[in-house]
Amino acid sequence: MVKSRISARRRSLLLGASALLAPALLVACGAHGTPTAAGDAAQHSASPSASTTPSASGTSSVAARPTPGQGATESSPFTTPSQDPTTPTRTPSPSAPRTTPSATADPATPAPGASQPSGGQQGHAPAGNVLRHTASGGKTVALTFDDGPGPATGQVLDLLAKYDAKATFCEIGDNAKAHPAAVQRILAEGHRLCDHTVDHPQPMHTQSHQQQVAEIGDAKAMIDKAAGGDARMSWWRAPGGDFTAENEKIGADLGMKSLGWTVDPRDWSRPGVQSIVSNVQQNLRPGGVVLMHDGGGDRSQTVAALKQLLPWLVAQGYTFDFPQS
Numbered sequence: 436m437v438k439s440r441i442s443a444r445r446r447s448l449l450l451g452a453s454a455l456l457a458p459a460l461l462v463a464c465g466a467h468g469t470p471t472a473a474g475d476a477a478q479h480s481a482s483p484s485a486s487t488t489p490s491a492s493g494t495s496s497v498a499a500r501p502t503p504g505q506g507a508t509e510s511s512p513f514t515t516p517s518q519d520p521t522t523p524t525r526t527p528s529p530s531a532p533r534t535t536p537s538a539t540a541d542p543a544t545p546a547p548g549a550s551q552p553s554g555g556q557q558g559h560a561p562a563g564n565v566l567r568h569t570a571s572g573g574k575t576v577a578l579t580f581d582d583g584p585g586p587a588t589g590q591v592l593d594l595l596a597k598y599d600a601k602a603t604f605c606e607i608g609d610n611a612k613a614h615p616a617a618v619q620r621i622l623a624e625g626h627r628l629c630d631h632t633v634d635h636p637q638p639m640h641t642q643s644h645q646q647q648v649a650e651i652g653d654a655k656a657m658i659d660k661a662a663g664g665d666a667r668m669s670w671w672r673a674p675g676g677d678f679t680a681e682n683e684k685i686g687a688d689l690g691m692k693s694l695g696w697t698v699d700p701r702d703w704s705r706p707g708v709q710s711i712v713s714n715v716q717q718n719l720r721p722g723g724v725v726l727m728h729d730g731g732g733d734r735s736q737t738v739a740a741l742k743q744l745l746p747w748l749v750a751q752g753y754t755f756d757f758p759q760s
């Protein structure tokens with residue numbers, strides 16, 4: 436049932452979205468440079484609200500963009516794992532409305548329209564309970580990987596195991612369905628899962644209520660099924676961090692809290708390994724949540740950056756934690 440429902444929904448979305456969003460996608464991809472590059476990630480850009488995580492955004496590069504938590508940029512790959520981001524079914528992102536509209540600055544941010552704060556303009560109330568902190572506090576960090584499972588998931592897991600690090604994987608329902616073994620390995624190795632919608636719609640807040648319910652609820656069911664029936668997800672993350680009071684309630688009704696982030700190195704945009712590494716090193720504060728990606732396209736830069744960041748985190752005295760729940 437889920438399957439047919441999704442297919443039907445997707446079809447209609449594709450039909451409508453392709454016409455409406457095509458321009459936006461082009462713009463978004465252009466911003467990144469190569470489509471492919473972008474592809475992968477489609478970027479999510481949400482708008483984060485800087486509010487919360489000041490530090491995260493501290494740096495210039497980051498600063499310009501929204502901030503983590505809410506929206507920052509996330510990338511997204513959408514659709515199928517194999518698919519290139521470029522093809523996302525929908526457009527990139529929205530902005531997260533809430534507090535800081537400026538979030539838009541993010542290149543990743545999609546389309547023009549996207550930048551509108553979801554909240555206000557669309558009449559959507561901003562989310563008020565986005566989590567952006569580790570569960571334990573202190574000198575801990577919560578690493579989060581979005582848009583998988585994908586081809587890089589195994590490499591990420593190998594690295595995490597090498598440093599005995601635990602992380603949270605925000606998965607796309609379609610990808611979980613396509614790669615159940617990866618989902619099961621994630622859980623078997625002590626990591627946790629997070630619902631990242633069925634196919635990464637952006638902007639999330641412009642979806643109808645029913646569509647948002649399906650995106651979040653169907654993904655939960657798909658990930659749970661891929662996991663063998665016990666995914667135990669405590670969180671969901673809106674594509675691009677595009678949380679609103681409306682979709683936050685949908686997630687809450689399904690037993691999941693909204694998971695934001697405090698550090699967004701924009702790895703999905705392939706800014707270069709050192710850019711990813713230095714962004715995290717400069718913006719991470721104890722108790723922070725780092726956004727990276729194991730899906731959505733070529734994640735070789737992310738993997739290379741992780742090879743430097745994991746030993747750096749250990750040397751800095753950080754221990755690996757999960758987000759608060």
Ligand SMILES: [Zn+2]
Nearest residue numbers: 510511581582
């Ligand atoms: Zn994403």
